[in-house]
Amino acid sequence: MTSATLIEPDLDFIARVNSGAGLNLKKCYQCATCSVACSISHDDRPFPRKEMIYASWGLPDRLIANPDIWLCYNCGDCSDRCPRDARPGDVLGTLRKMAIREYSKPAVFHSLLDDPRKLPWLFIIPAVIIFGMGVITGLMNLNPGGERIVFAHFFPVALIELIFIPLSVAVGLVFFLGVRRFLADMRATHERLGKGDPGPLDLKRFLQILVRELPGIIRHDRFTTCSDNKHRKMSHIMVAFSFTSLAFVAGAFVFALYILNSHGPYDQLNPVKILANISGIALIAGSLLLIRERRVALRQTNGWFDWYLLGLALFLGLTGMLTQWLRLAGIPWAAYAMYFVHLLFAFNLIAFLPYTKLAHLVYRTVAVAYHHYAVDILGRKKV
Ligand code: SF4
Ligand code: SF4
Structure with missing residues (x-):
């Protein structure tokens, strides 16, 4: 029997991502079109769909130091094809900005x-x-x-x-x-x-x-x-x-x-x-x-x-x-x-x-x- 994982969403983090570039993480319904559209996404662990889940669940510890957010060049292909206008490319851009804020001090x-x-x-x-x-x-x-x-x-x-x-x-x-x-x-x-x-x-x-x-x-x-x-x-x-x-x-x-x-x-x-x-x-x-x-x-x-x-x-x-x-x-x-x-x-x-x-x-x-x-x-x- 597998054990359940308790998720404790960081609501402030969700709000900060949403305010980054006028985003709304709730729009994403996990269709994975973005991962298919992204030509540089890995076959075994495609992005940015999973990053959209982590972001909408409020899990900064899976995102801020995740190298995948830096593999993205914000070309916008995924955002152009997202049927829900959730703008996954911009979400990754906002996460990169948050990472810079986290690591370059003083604030x-x-x-x-x-x-x-x-x-x-x-x-x-x-x-x-x-x-x-x-x-x-x-x-x-x-x-x-x-x-x-x-x-x-x-x-x-x-x-x-x-x-x-x-x-x-x-x-x-x-x-x-x-x-x-x-x-x-x-x-x-x-x-x-x-x-x-x-x-x-x-x-x-x-x-x-x-x-x-x-x-x-x-x-x-x-x-x-x-x-x-x-x-x-x-x-x-x-x-x-x-x-x-x-x-x-x-x-x-x-x-x-x-x-x-x-x-x-x-x-x-x-x-x-x-x-x-x-x-x-x-x-x-x-x-x-x-x-x-x-x-x-x-x-x-x-x-x-x-x-x-x-x-x-x-x-x-x-x-x-x-x-x-x-x-x-x-x-x-x-x-x-x-x-x-x-x-x-x-x-x-x-x-x-x-x-x-x-x-x-x-x-x-x-x-x-x-x-x-x-x-x-x-x-x-x-x-
Ligand atoms: S961001 Fe858009 S394309 Fe990607 S999983 Fe969510 S709804 Fe689908
Ligand atoms: S914006 Fe980033 S995640 Fe989206 S298609 Fe371009 S490289 Fe891939």
Whole structure:
């Protein structure tokens, strides 16, 4: 005789999922059309139908650290075919947002980013920090003069380092602590769902799998298998490509500065400069495409959580390109002012990385790698 399982629904969790993107979990009548529509769902444990049950039963401990919610790319195919308009793709999107909230601490930053009325603070705080550091250290020069526009004369590299290195270390720490808990919780969830216990993390094996999966994640390979909304892959790739290559460009300029002792501004035909310009244009174009797609599928957004990142990516690209064009046009006051504004957007992007949708880059990568790692480890145990 099998024993009964007592379910204790978390009603607050159900309410939070429902309020995420104007959803209504009660609409789902478990027909499983969504799992059939999803081309990347596993054959043995298909999603998102079972996630719809867990969500409507109020079982966050089966969802928040469940790698399956990160395998989904919110292509919308399942939502398009759901006969009850229960929008399973959006439910998974809301669950991912809740997972980011769970693992990226402190929570105060989420409240700051959740409310559009607090948007001014997201720029006032960086402005005070950047301007304040410039004044306190005496390194910022508000009257750089000279015939050439050189941003390092206005805002020296040493000042950039003083602000952005500690900021990046703090962000890295937030992610480290979040990912550590996420990995432990994914193991517990794996066992809770009856999929077996992958055991304590074999870090070497996990990192090998992560490195193996990373190119496919960046290329958004899984998006190609979507049917109705396959076209949305292009905009995602453009934004992912631009962020990845801009990180490479920043690394190359640091290398040039400290190892080759070469200072900017660099010639427009310099290969790294060309890559930077291509990336900037890709960032603007990709963000505009994403905004257009989101406007078409307006209900598919997670509200402000999505719009904030799209706006940030767009203005980061625009202010970067405008800074360069104003320098080339020889308008010093406008070029320096735009450079300062660009620094605000860059600060914003880095500082709030763990709390915005961009945190997907980290949590999705870890979850996808863990999914494959668990399959690998449990497969070996069976042999
Ligand atoms: S979410 Fe829609 S398609 Fe999926 S099981 Fe529920 S009713 Fe069916
Ligand atoms: S949104 Fe797309 S990837 Fe996600 S579950 Fe639905 S069909 Fe699958």
